[in-house]
Amino acid sequence: SQTIHQWPATLVQPVGSPLSLECTVEGTSNPNLYWYRQAAGRGLQLLFYSVGIGQISSEVPQNLSASRPQDRQFILSSKKLLLSDSGFYLCAWSPGDEETQYFGPGTRLLVL
């Protein structure tokens, strides 16, 4: 069966520091991968998605970036964090063009 992992689970970072959040999927190949941000425990905002290694599409311009160095690895990064980057970051995957997205456990980021 497929599983999706995210780490760290919780992160507290100062403003201006770099960020690296990692997401990995097991038990499948060539998945579509997604990064979402959930603010205030409610609405989900799609940040990035990827259909293959090195293929990244950005949905919202901001100081975050994403990379996919391996088939089942998706990384969310920032060079300098802002206070407004605080939130709950969710990674998700779907089997290619299939319609259901499956979510990871999330990373809670607090920028101070």
Place this chain on the structure above:
Amino acid sequence: AQSVAQPEDQVNVAEGNPLTVKCTYSVSGNPYLFWYVQYPNRGLQFLLKYITGDNLVKGSYGFEAEFNKSQTSFHLKKPSALVSDSALYFCAVRDWGGSARQLTFGSGTQLTVLP
């Protein structure tokens, strides 16, 4: 453009009573519809989906949802609520013509089941 509305921010129901969480949608073509549940500080868990076929869809943990094309609704239901069902519920939609990344989520409904 597609959209989804969850008109209730909060739903309270007594344990053992039936529960309904409402969802209405708007798409240009035929919809793919989904329900997810989120427990505190956790990711979203997939509950059920409607693609085509029978309008009544059964999912995990005893939940079901009814697709109503004329009312453009996809309400989530459960015959007998449990305290452990207390969580945040999200409805999501995308158009048949779109791709998996074009999933639009509602704002969520907080369900509280009272003992």
